[in-house]
Amino acid sequence: MAEEYPEFSLRLPNGGPLARGRQTDEKGTNGSRKFVVGAGQPVRKDVSPSFPTRVASANRLRKRLISSGAITPSATWPGWLETAEPITFNSPSEAAAVLTGNSVNGWDVWKAEDGRPLKEFVSGASRSPSRAWLVRGSNVTGLDLARRMWLPEGRVSLAVPLLRQGITQGMSPEQVRAFVEEDYESSSYGQRQQLAEEVHAFVSRMKEGDTVCTLSDGHLHVGQITGEVEQVESEDRRSNLRRPVAWQDVSHPYDELPEELKQKLSTQHDVVELTSVQAVIDGLGLTNEELVDEAEAIERDPSVELPAITARRELELPEPTDTLTSELLVHDTDWLREVRDLLWDERQLVLYGPPGTGKTYLALKLAEFLGGGPEQVKLVQFHPSYAYEDFVEGIRPKEDPKTHEVAFRLTEGPLRDLAGHASREGNRHIPHFLIIDEINRANLAKVFGELYFLLEYRDRGVQLPYSGDDFALPPNLFVIGTMNTADRSIALVDAAMRRRFAFVELSPRTEPTSGLLRRWLASQGKNAEPADLLDALNSRIDDADFRIGPSYLMKKGVYRDGGLERTWRTKILPLLEEHHYGEGVDIEKRYGLAALRRSLPEPTA
Incomplete structure (x- = not known):
């Protein structure tokens, strides 16, 4: 009954006066609890622009009350209206809407003298926000x-x-x-x-x-x-x-x-x-x-941005700059912009090419730039035994930190972990990146499971088989994979993955990879001979998937005494021996440093 409830007050907009009212146990035709505002309570004179359409019923009621004289100009508060008689509303929100000329949650804005909102009295609720x-x-x-x-x-x-x-x-x-x-x-x-x-x-x-x-x-x-x-x-x-x-x-x-x-x-x-x-x-x-x-x-802290405005802040991927181009030693900023645009349009992208073409390095650096820092980037590496339970979620043995007993528990994989971080309030406009290194070394259908669907239909969700949770990929989660074509040709990638990812080639035969070593040597003030040798080597390799990338020769150890010869003998020639296994090719005679140096033109004076 009404006497069970204290008097509640409502601060009108723009620092206006306090209006007071009481909750009742009387219910309307649909079961709503009625709310009574007594005579002589202040009412806002105008209404917000969205009020007539957003809560048209409250707007019509307000107009009827003013027309009938139940709400009149106020002598107590110049520039305001006031109630001329007690008015019974169908709900606290209807009362608050009519008095404030706004769409508001009456259970939150009507407050008792001790500051507790009305909802704590009518529902026995805690101070937790409305759901x-x-x-x-x-x-x-x-x-x-x-x-x-x-x-x-x-x-x-x-x-x-x-x-x-x-x-x-x-x-x-x-x-x-x-x-x-x-x-x-x-x-x-x-x-x-x-x-x-x-x-x-x-x-x-x-x-x-x-x-x-x-x-x-x-x-x-x-x-x-x-x-x-x-x-x-x-x-x-x-x-x-x-x-x-x-x-x-x-x-x-x-x-x-x-x-x-x-x-x-x-x-x-x-x-x-x-x-x-x-x-x-x-x-x-x-x-x-x-x-x-x-x-x-x-009544709220005016210095805090409204959650509804924060939630609609646009997700953006920043435009690559010339500074980033110089840092990554890419030949052209337009190429980076194209990669950025592909990511924006597709949300998933694979960098593919032979070993040593800088796929992982480029993926990490580009993700850190677009995401605003390393905190928004997570890297995982696929391998033949990698499974759905490792990637998404699964039942895994875990040790209890107190008892040290081992029990099987549901454990989130890196994808769910990053998706959860990206979905948090305040993070939704910030790009997050999952880097999947060596993406083609795992059984992709087994690892991705129902995620194949989510990668294509980002506005849908699915129920996960282990937890039973409803799960969707947040719009601000981007995936960059790297694929070593020497391990498995891109032609062998199934159609389902091809349809869901954009593919960008990093190959010694094309930019930005073909001139990368030369640009790096120039930036280090070093002789261009290693770049000439690499070009000569790759010109002798017929299969583009097995050409050698420049990153093998972009390390400090290569440029110590004997470093180039040592790197060539222990890193590069073994790759080619494996490629030509059983073919009877003399690797040293065809790809050795001595043979390649003899093929280079004599330097001009």
Whole structure:
């Protein structure tokens, strides 16, 4: 009852006066708790630009109250309006919207004298922020409940036709699971487990003031939970668990939604938590200016950027500079720009070529530049025994640091670890890079698994087989692979991988690799003879996949006494011996330093 609640106050926008009101236990037709604002309470004179379209129903109510004289110009607060009589609103958010001329969460902005928000009193909630949820209603036993019932009647529901009566707000996971296990015993274990999680989320984790979304007719509809759960006997038991919702009057075309929100909405469950993209939802359909205007209705630290504005900060890959070109000794900045553009368009790229062409070095340096530092770059190296469990997630033996006992535990691989870091709030506009060295040395279909799908469809998610978690690749995660064509020809790479990656060649026959050693020698003030010898060597190798890259000769040890001969004998000639194994080729006579030096033109005076 009303006397159980203290008086709540609301600071009007732009440092305005305090309005006061009381929560009641009286419920409206859809189950929302009503809220009463007494006479003589201040009301904002104007409204935010987005108010008439974003919450059209509250805007219409406000106009009716002003027209009827229930809200009049204020003599107490010049330039403001005030209530001329007590007004009962359908929910705290409706009351706050009418008074502030803004779309606000009444359960957060109405506060008791001790600073606690209203939601802590009506739901027994903690100080944790409000959550966001997706509840599916566009195909419930063949009907679009969202269009038929939820939107017109102001509610959301969950179809659990076999669940007994007695479901109440705040039930524990164990209580819900016991009911589901008994009432749905004919269903599979996985179905019972999923249903129990969804029912518990709907009944106990959802609170008044939480955001709720649903999809219908290709549009996303957004609303706010305005009351506790109710269990009723509904037609065909398609909506026997219900909650009241204040739906916004505008919807958002699915095709125009941000990619990270689409990923979450693609999860195939009836109830999905969307709190990680709450800020994205809050900003839908609003400009930055409108977001700031709405935020003025809430007491907050003005020095902190609004989460909705932070969430929409654009992901960018910086343009390569001439300085980077000089550092990497690349022949042309335009070539680096093309690689950057390929990464931007495809999100996945493979640098391929013979050994020693600088593939890994270039991948790391380019990723560090584009990502803003080494903290955003993770490197893994594939090998023949590398598996999905190493890369994504798997059950691995782990030692307990306290007991030192070893047990098998679910362990994240480097991909999930980096994806989690890239998905954190405040990181989503920062590029993150996963470098996969020697990508073609592993069984790619075995290592990538369902990730092959995610690499192509970045706006979708999948359920991982070990953890059962819903997983998607964040838009700001880029993958750069390196492929040694001497180990396995690029022609042997399967079509699935070819379709998902852009391929960039690093070969001694083309730039930026063909002139790399010459540019490096010039930068070090060294004689160009090693570059001439390398060019002569590669001209004698018919198979382009086995030509020798310049990095073998870009080390300090090569230029100590006898270093060039030693490197040629121990690094380069063994590669060629393996290439010509069984062919009877005299490696020294064909590729030795003495033979190559004799082939070089005499230096001019």
